[in-house]
Amino acid sequence: AKGPADAEAVVTVRAEFSVNEGARTGELSVTATIRDGYHIYAMTQPKPFLATQIHIEPSDQVEVSEAFRPSRPAIALRHKSIDVELHEYEGAVTWTTPLRIADAVDPRDLTISGHLLVQACHDQGCLPPKKHPFTAKLNVDNRDLTARTEAAGAPSENPTQAPLDFNKLEAANPSASTLPLFIVLPMAFAAGFILNLMPCVLPVIGLKIMAFAQQAGDSRGRVFVLNLWYSLGMMSVFLVLATLAAFLGLGWGQQFSSVTFNIVLAAIVFVFGLSFLGIWEIPIPGFVGSGAAGDLAHREGAVGAFSKGVLTTVLATPCSGPLLGSALTWAVTQPPLLTYLVFAFVGIGMASPYLLVGAFPKLIAFVPKPGEWMNTFKHILGFVMLATVAYLLSFMLIPYVVPAVAFMIGLGAACWWIGRTLSTASLNAKARVWIQAAAIAAAAGFVSFGWLHGVMKSRFDREVDRSLAARHVASAQDATSSQRDNNELPWQPYSHELLARYTSAGKTVLVDFTADWCLTCKANEAAALNHTATRRFVEANGIVTLKADKTHPAPEVDDLLQRLGNKAGSIPFYAVFPAGNPNQPILLDGLFASPQPIIDALQKAGPSRNDAQRADTTGVRTRR
Incomplete structure (x- = not known):
């Protein structure tokens, strides 16, 4: 048996x-x-x-x-x-x-x-x-x-109500693919320009300010060439993203759902931060602005400018500004040539301020002349970079966090080993030190992800099992209590099953497509969603709120985005499914400064059609 x-x-x-x-x-x-x-x-x-x-x-x-x-x-x-x-x-x-x-x-x-x-x-x-x-x-x-x-006990549906049909959502909400090219290209340019104002790029915009200070007094030709290289670095990332979107279907910012990508990016930002703090020096002239002010050997060069452009764009991808979603959705529904063209215009838009400075160097006259302030500013940027690492760790799968920290400690040791080498050392001595540092980093990676990750995953699983056992002996009051912030909406995790069940029961449903790595999403949650006015409207009208989380790979969430016409998979994105007519959802995207756009969409959709208890429509009831 x-x-x-x-x-x-x-x-x-x-x-x-x-x-x-x-x-x-x-x-x-x-x-x-x-x-x-x-x-x-x-x-x-x-x-x-x-x-x-x-x-x-x-x-x-x-x-x-x-x-x-x-x-x-x-x-x-x-x-x-x-x-x-x-x-x-x-x-x-x-x-x-x-x-x-x-x-x-x-x-x-x-x-x-x-x-x-x-x-x-x-x-x-x-x-x-x-x-x-x-x-x-x-x-x-x-x-x-x-x-x-x-x-079987399924809830009866209103015979006059159209049932939710996932196959009809896209037809009911045609994507931006109907827009003409002469409208999409300016839209893409503007979306790229706005990315410069997003919080994601702040850690590396400071680098560009230092570069502007170094460029003061340079010839107009040199300033233009350096800013052109910076712009080409930006463009290169957008062309890579266009390739991933055109041939692999990767959505904007979707790479942040990969643990491997986040660990690699966190490691890169970490070693840059150590360089800003003086632990070691990145072997790219002028990348960090090390050395005495005005020292030609340490002034920014083509490689440094290009690298800064690459890093700026990579760090910008968790943010999505106005117009970007529509432009990219149009792009990924077109032949590859047009996809590349639209992504290129986004890149040109983001690079436009720097190209403008290159063409008119007098625009950077407001930047102070090179001096001791640059060293202080560089150290501040170092701490900003370390804070960025903490942000990247915040949405990483829990069993990977401690191994990632251990790996970065090893990287820190490797950078320190390189930094202690005198600049006057021979080329052979420097090569030997770099090989030793690479060995330290490799050993740290092997120990962190080959051994420590397994230990932490085992501990996490045991803690989950202990918590599961403990909740069986918890009191009914503790088991059913649910705490959330005063204005936080009663979010439930999205699934196709839950959306279909709610809409079939006559509920108006708000779906929030979000991710922990999306700073624009978090800004909207604070300013528009988890707001007193929104919460009161949701409660008064019996509206259901579902959170479609893309922090980690979520096939059902990606599938719904595609069916709603958001082929680029860009977030933040919102869908309101009206009671009685769920196949005609109201769609919103972009950055909100107030709850009014959300409330307007909910008003247009109308209230839920009945006041049935949530447990009777969700397929979830509470043991009392």
């Missing part, structure tokens, strides 16, 4: 489908039966716990395009230790979704394959996640779709 720790014995899965009489449509059902004493999580389960997932193998015989809906609400508990809501199922639960069968296929011969990914847990901990494969065939009874759905 199988032991209690055997996931196969704890959860059993069966599947079947039915066909509506006289039609090529029907319903696919997947049922999980859970052993007594165990539970699994709903599809709406927030991280770090594993949400149940159903995957259907692609087939040209049948189309399954809508989200699965559960037959009954889940049990909702508040995890006291880490403040995460738990959505659990015990006993048995069935998920259903509509399907459409190809014209030439006999339903009696059709087989639908897939798997159910679940993690079973009990009072003392959790079993490893398990994929349960299933094969669905035609139900012998072939019960009607409506009768089976009502028997």
